[in-house]
Amino acid sequence: MLQGSCVSRGIAIGQAKVIKKALRKASHEEKQNIDGAAEAKKAKAAFSEAAGEIEALIKLAADKKADDVKHIMEAHKAILEDPVLIEMVLSRIQKDALSAPAAIAASFDSFISMLLEIDDPVFQQRVFDLKDLQDRLLAILNGGEGRQELTGSLILVADEISPSALISFDNRKVLALVTELDGATSHVAVIANSLGIPTIMGIPNIHNKVNEGDLVIVDAINNKVLIKPDEGLQKEYAQKREDYQKYLQGLEKDKNIAACTLCGARQIEIHANIAFQKETASVIDQGGEGVGLLRSEFLFMDREDWPAEEEQFDFYKAVLSDLAPLPVTVRTLDVGGDKDIPYINIPKEENPFLGLRAIRISLKYEAQFKIQLRALLRASHFGNLRIMFPMIAALEELLQAKRVFDLAKQELRAEGLAYDPDIKVGIMVETPAAAILSDVLAKYVDFFSIGTNDLMQYTLAADRNNNSVKYLRDYFEPSILRLIDLVVRSAAKSGIPVGMCGEMASDKIAASLLVGLGLDELSMSPRKISELKKAVTQCRFNECVALSQKALQLETAEQVANLLGR
Ligand code: PEP
Ligand code: MG
16 A cells, blocks of 8 residues: 555546656757758747647636636746747757757756756746646657557556646546655646546655556545555445545535534635636635635736736726625735745845735835725725735734725725725734734724634744645644634634635634634635535534634644544
């Protein structure tokens, strides 16, 4: 039995298809007597064939309503259309007398090594994208050799697999995926989740442990891969798979229920976290009762300059209108940290997560902050808007942000532009300072939303992207639970609601604890909504309160996890 990390849940039994390593290395041979013009023609033809394939994949993803996948493929298309890249390849052919495949391999490799030098997860993801495109182009030039075809339904076993290779398989035929490559936050994981393919990543040498055609069981719920199971195990897992299917069908029925505890003593609102307008359909489809976190920064990323007020207005208006009358909580710009925006020109920082990030950037670039607030105010007319400021660490920051908000309102009034006068304004509680000062902050806002992703990072002093300190990032750490409890009590004293929009909110194991601690709203990826609703409906409020009080007395994350049955 082998173990890795489950990144997409489910159970599958089937024959293995072992995916061979890409062709990258094989293509570095140089040819001295090449026909430069003919090789350049071949390279251009490969680029345009790849572009055609990617177009088809974008369409396929749109048909399957796999927005994440579509987004990734659109990024691939943009890289492919970058004139610098093709110029680089053509110049390698002409100046270095390389064949088309060798020029492509070399050009992509130098791009990739440049990116690898930058210690930033966003660039690391670009490396995957570039490798993926490199494989695609080389496979085209090799006449299709190295492309994987699937006949029948199979379990993919690979050292690593590219995002586009994964989606180019007919996903009805991919029963499960197991890889050596680890990457719970990689694009492959995002796609596997989006397509509902049970996936376990991070099993060392898995591609050499399984042979083509071996019968394999993938239990991506309990994190187990069984190779050549006997008949007894096959039967046992066939039953487990059926039970899991029934469980999922049950959830489908639950997606539109209210998340009331069993005794009806408490109702929790279940909201969605989104970043793009195209996600509004899935909020409704999955039974979301609103948006608890709209990460507005995606509108500001991947571009050369600040988005103008009009463009922002159109975006907010579209999201609000799609979801009206449901509440939509828009978080103002949260960049800096690991989300760099080149046009802001933030000076290089030793500790970017402790530097100019989120509200600190908005307050430094006040004119731009006011533009965002004006656009939001104008859009408020079209739905039920709530505004939330990220990373507040001191009351002055909140007061300054509210002052800019008032200025934006004054301007609009002077210009005779309408807005909703009753917009609720809240903050993310994601720094220990905000949690500790929550009794004071609560007097100045209409709601709190706890961001456990950053609250963990800042409380435990463990960079959220640094795997060496991953062991510390556990939201069951008693220090985190105590801060959550403190925030909820401060909110209750001031009579304001408190939600949670960090990853902890989507963990069904944590649901009873969060209900017991007194959270009013949980916000998560739309796909998790029905599962959480179901988890809440199975809670008895009194028992949850007793459980949370017990959890608050514990000393380690492990003890809390054991109490909750993780
Ligand atoms: C959080 O910090 O918990 C959060 C929801 O915000 P983000 O993950 O975008 O920083
Ligand atoms: Mg955060």
